[in-house]
Amino acid sequence: MAKYTPLSVQNELTSRIHGYHQQASEAKKDYYAKRxxxxxDSRLSAEAKDExxxxxxxxxVGKLASILEDQKRYVDGLKSSLEKELRGSLPQDANSIMLRRDAAQRARQVTDERDALAILQDAVRTGDETMAHAIGIKARNTGWFDVAEAWxxxxxxxxxxxxxxxxxxxATSGGAYNLANGAAYSSPAA
Incomplete structure (x- = not known):
């Protein structure tokens, strides 16, 4: 059984991103209060206040950068975990590694979505899981939706x-995400 489900990932990601943005908001509130x-402070000169x-x-600004870096590490880690689970447990013997490398190389040479679909169908039909997997990954990374769906x-x-x-x-690559991060992690007014 899979460790992740689409709904659990959606809920976790949304919650965690909100949490990081909340930390940034609190850092800014703290800044304004201290500023x-x-x-x-009547005991400080104008120059001392400025300094x-x-x-x-x-x-x-350093604290905001640190929070943003934590958010990026979380997102990258989540993607990595999902990709690793998607790949599954792969044999690590020399022959299996060579087969995967050769299949990946052949998949990289495919430049047409129709060809990729035909190769995938042949691989599935003949039980060549290594090639099917390589084409499936290529399709997902290239945006060949029909091939990825077939896989x-x-x-x-x-x-x-x-x-x-x-x-x-x-959710972590669109304009809305970048805009929300820009607002959350922007430098407070001096």
């Missing part, structure tokens, strides 16, 4: 993982 305290505020801004139909146990991985890739 106000610095600027309202302290600049140091605080630099610390906050998933031939391997229904991986359909949920492929859907979960597609969700993560879509």
């Amino acid at each position: 106000d305290a610095i600027l309202n 302290d505020a600049a140091k605080l801004l630099a610390q906050t 998933q139909q031939a391997h229904p146990d991986t359909a949920g993982l492929a859907e979960a991985l597609a969700f993560v890739e879509d």
Whole structure:
């Protein structure tokens, strides 16, 4: 049974991204509160206030960068985990590794979606799981949806993982994601 389901991945990703953005929001709130305290401190000269505020801004920018880096590590780790589970447990003997490498090389040489679909159908029909897998990965990475769907139909146990991985890739690469990150991790006003 798969460790991940599309719904569990969607819920986890959404929650974690929200959590990172919330940490960034709290860092900015903390910055503004401390900045106000610095600027309202009558014991400090104007020059000292400017220096302290600049140091605080630099610390906050560093904290925001650190939170963003944590978010990127989480997303990359999730993608890696899903890809690893999608690949399954692969034999590590020399012959199996050579077969996978040769199949991957042949799959890289395929440049047409129709050819890829024909090769995939032949591989599934003849039981060549190594070639089927290589073409399936190539199709997913290239955006050949019909081929990727055919591979998933031939391997229904991986359909949920492929859907979960597609969700993560879509949710973390679009304009809305970049805009939300830009707003969350932008430098606070000095």
